[in-house]
Amino acid sequence: MRSFLLLSLLLLGAGSVLAQPTGKAAKGRKRYTFAQRDSESPYVQNVTKNTDEEQEVDGSFTRLGYRSAADMLKEIDALRKLKDWADSTYQRRLAAIPPGGALVVTVHRQGPKGVEMSNLTLTVTDKAGKEVFAQTLPAGTGRFFGRDLYQGKTVLPFPKMEAQELNVSIRDAKLYQTFDYILTLPAAQ
Template structure:
């Protein structure tokens, strides 16, 4: 009769131990647990004049933990200029030109580029992008479509996604890209230009 309560007690304590161990393993560790370092003042992005980096996101960090994430923005006017330049270089039929112009998103496009370690680390559907205005109201949110990357060098792989962005008045938006696999959030400031 004493065996049953003792076995039940041991099973109870074993269950508590496994529960505690599981919650410890589920917690992010290292840099992810501390969060990303932030700049004192947002830094202009070297490739996109409309974007400023709020969280530190350097090439050195991608060598350490494969966490490089870049946000770019291409306005509809910039894309139209590029198509006009390509039209001069190539002998396009009018239908090709019209099809390309019609495919330009009216609000421009966000370009998300990531470098991650290993081919499975570049799964773009691990990323969720959220845009909020100055009042903190969410104006755009999307989980990136599934996709894999290509070999970038060493053990890094690169993934790239272009997201059509809705047309909005010129304003400053806060953009956050959350990586559910790395437990990290990358923050940016996007300044939408006036329509030209």
């Protein structure tokens, strides 16, 4: 009886070990207990742990930022006061502002080929889980950032939406990792 109990415990333990993912897929991102505000973008909160310390460990840092159309308009107006722009330059910059703002995706990866932006897929869902925006980032290479890290940056125009809280996931197909964020869209001004 005792050997039967011991054997069944060993088999249960072996079964649970076999059921867990192995290899690259097992390397998931740790999550915060409470979402953390991003230091650069007041509209974004990090759900997965994605800090400079982890960048030192595995060389995979991904940051999501959001710039509202109102913020970009203020910046262009301030630049117009500082610089001697012609009206055509101001009108061109004004027309280039996306009505819903822009998402800014910044990544740091090891090696020059690790920064291939087309490996990233960005998916935005609302609180009900309905997909409202999805895009594979356009191809692009990065620039040297320091030591063996390279930085890539992409700005994506975002569709105009009412003020709400959205879930954003950035999936890296090469690293088999997903970076999660909460985006709080501001009210239109």
